[in-house]
Amino acid sequence: MAGLHKSDIKNPVLNWIDTRLPVLTMVQKEYGVFPTPRNFNYLWNFGALAMVVLMIMIATGVLLAMHYTPEKTMAFDSVEAIMRDVNYGWLLRYAHANGGSMFFIVVYVHIFRGLYYGSYKSPRELLWILGVVIMLLMMATAFMGYVLPWGQMSFWGATVITNLFSAFPLVGEHIVTWLWGGFSVDNPTLNRFFALHYLLPFVLIAVIFLHVAALHITGSNNPLGIEPKGPQDTLPFHPYYTMKDSVGICVFMIIYALVVFFAPNLFGEPDNYIPANPLATPAEIVPEWYFLPFYAILRAVPNKLGGVLLMFGAILVLFVLPWLDTSPVRSAKFRPLYRIFFWLQLLSCLVLGAVGAHRPEGIWVVLGRVGTAWYFLHFLVILPVLGKIERPLPLPESISRAVLGHGGGPLPGGVATAKPMEKI
Amino acid sequence: MRPARLFALVGAPLLGLVTGLALAAPAQAQEAELVKHDWSFSGPFGTFDRAAAQRGFQVYNEVCANCHSMKLGYYRNLEGIGIPEEAIKAIAAAKSVPTIGDDGQPTERPALPADHFRSPYPNDKAARAALNGALPPDLTVIEKARKGGADYIWSIINGYGEPPAGVKIGDGLYYNKYFPGHQIAMPQPLQADQVTYADGTKATIEQEAYDVATFLTYMANPEMEQRKRIGVKVVLFLVLLTGFTYAVKRKVWADVH
Numbered sequence: 001m002a003g004l005h006k007s008d009i010k011n012p013v014l015n016w017i018d019t020r021l022p023v024l025t026m027v028q029k030e031y032g033v034f035p036t037p038r039n040f041n042y043l044w045n046f047g048a049l050a051m052v053v054l055m056i057m058i059a060t061g062v063l064l065a066m067h068y069t070p071e072k073t074m075a076f077d078s079v080e081a082i083m084r085d086v087n088y089g090w091l092l093r094y095a096h097a098n099g100g101s102m103f104f105i106v107v108y109v110h111i112f113r114g115l116y117y118g119s120y121k122s123p124r125e126l127l128w129i130l131g132v133v134i135m136l137l138m139m140a141t142a143f144m145g146y147v148l149p150w151g152q153m154s155f156w157g158a159t160v161i162t163n164l165f166s167a168f169p170l171v172g173e174h175i176v177t178w179l180w181g182g183f184s185v186d187n188p189t190l191n192r193f194f195a196l197h198y199l200l201p202f203v204l205i206a207v208i209f210l211h212v213a214a215l216h217i218t219g220s221n222n223p224l225g226i227e228p229k230g231p232q233d234t235l236p237f238h239p240y241y242t243m244k245d246s247v248g249i250c251v252f253m254i255i256y257a258l259v260v261f262f263a264p265n266l267f268g269e270p271d272n273y274i275p276a277n278p279l280a281t282p283a284e285i286v287p288e289w290y291f292l293p294f295y296a297i298l299r300a301v302p303n304k305l306g307g308v309l310l311m312f313g314a315i316l317v318l319f320v321l322p323w324l325d326t327s328p329v330r331s332a333k334f335r336p337l338y339r340i341f342f343w344l345q346l347l348s349c350l351v352l353g354a355v356g357a358h359r360p361e362g363i364w365v366v367l368g369r370v371g372t373a374w375y376f377l378h379f380l381v382i383l384p385v386l387g388k389i390e391r392p393l394p395l396p397e398s399i400s401r402a403v404l405g406h407g408g409g410p411l412p413g414g415v416a417t418a419k420p421m422e423k424i
Numbered sequence: 425m426r427p428a429r430l431f432a433l434v435g436a437p438l439l440g441l442v443t444g445l446a447l448a449a450p451a452q453a454q455e456a457e458l459v460k461h462d463w464s465f466s467g468p469f470g471t472f473d474r475a476a477a478q479r480g481f482q483v484y485n486e487v488c489a490n491c492h493s494m495k496l497g498y499y500r501n502l503e504g505i506g507i508p509e510e511a512i513k514a515i516a517a518a519k520s521v522p523t524i525g526d527d528g529q530p531t532e533r534p535a536l537p538a539d540h541f542r543s544p545y546p547n548d549k550a551a552r553a554a555l556n557g558a559l560p561p562d563l564t565v566i567e568k569a570r571k572g573g574a575d576y577i578w579s580i581i582n583g584y585g586e587p588p589a590g591v592k593i594g595d596g597l598y599y600n601k602y603f604p605g606h607q608i609a610m611p612q613p614l615q616a617d618q619v620t621y622a623d624g625t626k627a628t629i630e631q632e633a634y635d636v637a638t639f640l641t642y643m644a645n646p647e648m649e650q651r652k653r654i655g656v657k658v659v660l661f662l663v664l665l666t667g668f669t670y671a672v673k674r675k676v677w678a679d680v681h
Contacts, residue, residue: 038680080496080565083647090647091654235680243673250666257662261655262468265568273569273644274561283604 030216035234036241037222039403044220045248046110052249053103054208058201060096068148070194072187075150076275094264100142101267102256104290107135116342118330119221125322127214132318134207139291141200144193146288151272156285158185167305184278224402225330226395233399284359292356293349299360300372310372317379324379326387334393341382348374456601458575459582461634465641468656471649472642477505479621480639483632486619488563491555493543496564497643500537504646505639512537556596558609567644574637576602581633584612
């Protein structure tokens with residue numbers, strides 16, 4: 001339906017624009033007065049943090065691309081030239097390389113926050129699914145970015161990971177040849193990975209836009225996992241959460257700066273400062289730390305196709321998580337059993353991360369298998385069953401009662417406890 | 425239960441356990457533990473010991489450079505360890521680098537500060553042909569390319585000795601207790617008094633190794649001093665900003681708590 005927008009903005013120039021293209025009204029509605037549950041804790045910073053890191057990654061990445069050469073005999077030297085000869089090139093590169101690690105730290109916290117407080121449950125299933133898509137895109141982008149310096153780990157990591165696709169029957173070999181643009185990881189591989197590494201972040205932005213759009217339809221979850229029932233349960237996003245997010249961003253930037261300026265190679269493998277050599281396999285091929293749990297799952301079964309399927313399955317299972325968890329209660333605060341299993345699942349992910357960093361020998365094989373089994377058991381068996389047998393604690397009547405009242409539980413004489421899935 | 429208490433009860437012990445697992449030494453470590461030094465450049469305020477780095481350049485120039493290239497370094501980089509411009513010009517001019525003459529034929533000319541360090545061999549094959557099939561790694565970023573960095577460089581130089589009984593060393597290889605696999609193709613590179621230091625420092629193997637490790641760390645991280653200087657300012661600024669931001673946040677939230 002066409003028609004000019006009736007803008008409330010006083011400034012005549014801005015009003016003129018807003019009448020024809022109401023973006024200012026939209027920003028005011030979505031980020032100004034947007035009603036947000038009043039009880040967020042600091043774990044709700046991590047979405048905003050991820051957005052900040054993405055902006056830093058794109059800014060540094062575009063500048064790096066101006067100096068980088070995606071050609072196999074020149075890529076390594078061009079990266080070192082950025083470090084040595086480009087003004088503040090070292091800052092760009094260290095900020096970008098460590099930004100990748102920081103991005104995953106932030107996003108993993110964001111995901112586990114969602115798991116703890118049941119943020120994936122109705123009506124936020126699609127919001128969650130878009131989040132999983134974002135994680136997949138991030139992984140692809142990070143993997144291809146790691147190949148670009150064309151060091152030993154770049155080359156051999158690319159070889160190992162792309163080779164995984166050869167496990168698929170019939171089409172596997174073709175997929176690998178197509179990924180490589182030839183019959184081994186070589187110059188065409190580097191070229192297309194560079195093109196895709198530049199492209200995917202913009203796809204990422206599009207999916208993030210949908211993620212945020214979906215968030216603004218359902219509204220945010222909150223630590224209590226009950227829906228706000230009225231204005232007394234919410235606060236306008238600005239200035240309350242713009243300020244609270246700012247505090248988190250400042251603290252995050254301190255940690256990020258400490259890494260970039262004082263330990264810039266903390267997350268890196270020394271081997272990646274050795275130029276790629278197709279004739280010399282490094283003693284150990286280790287992926288970046290954020291892939292280690294998945295790497296451990298890959299190696300948990302002695303069958304290549306089985307390992308590959310399990311690894312992809314570990315992510316795919318997240319897509320159906322909203323339907324695997326049968327409990328109507330969102331927040332682990334009110335789920336005494338789920339709370340225990342949440343920590344066990346976090347533990348299994350951390351153990352798998354440690355397993356991924358070690359050679360599959362001795363105890364690590366056992367731990368890898370137990371961790372993998374637990375990871376899937378949690379999602380496929382425990383969550384569906386838990387929802388049926390667990391007796392959740394009574395939910396508070398409303399957010400404002402719980403936050404402004406006496407501690408957490410329901411107030412004596414309360415009319416009725418809120419139903420968990422109740423809409424506003 | 426409050427999340428904080430819950431974490432203290434369940435999460436923290438779990439995290440501790442995992443950290444323990446992650447840090448547990450990998451089973452395959454058989455190389456001797458590297459000798460750790462307190463380097464002038466360690467720590468957030470560390471800087472390069474100029475005298476050691478300059479002596480290290482002398483060791484590199486007179487010994488290492490006979491076999492090892494440093495392709496990504498420039499003679500002008502020597503400014504960063506305090507060698508004056510005129511001296512750098514003289515150091516560069518003493519080397520000749522390949523070029524194409526006015527007649528279009530390959531020839532050589534004296535190097536300039538803007539030239540890359542001259543490589544000892546025209547290409548990798550020439551290096552292998554001259555060195556029993558072994559290729560000496562380029563030294564530009566060697567400090568970043570080895571676990572342990574400067575400590576690794578120092579240890580390797582000091583790690584030569586007789587192999588333990590029963591250990592067989594291949595033809596043209598040498599025993600080194602810090603080298604992965606213990607068999608290294610490089611003969612012991614530095615001896616006592618191999619170089620004569622102009623500043624009168626006694627040239628023990630340990631001293632030479634310390635100096636050259638300092639120099640190589642500089643070459644791998646020429647930005648380090650600037651990086652740390654800026655880093656201190658950035659972190660201080662952010663700490664202040666965090667304080668102010670938190671104060672504003674408290675004020676904004678004061679009326680809704």
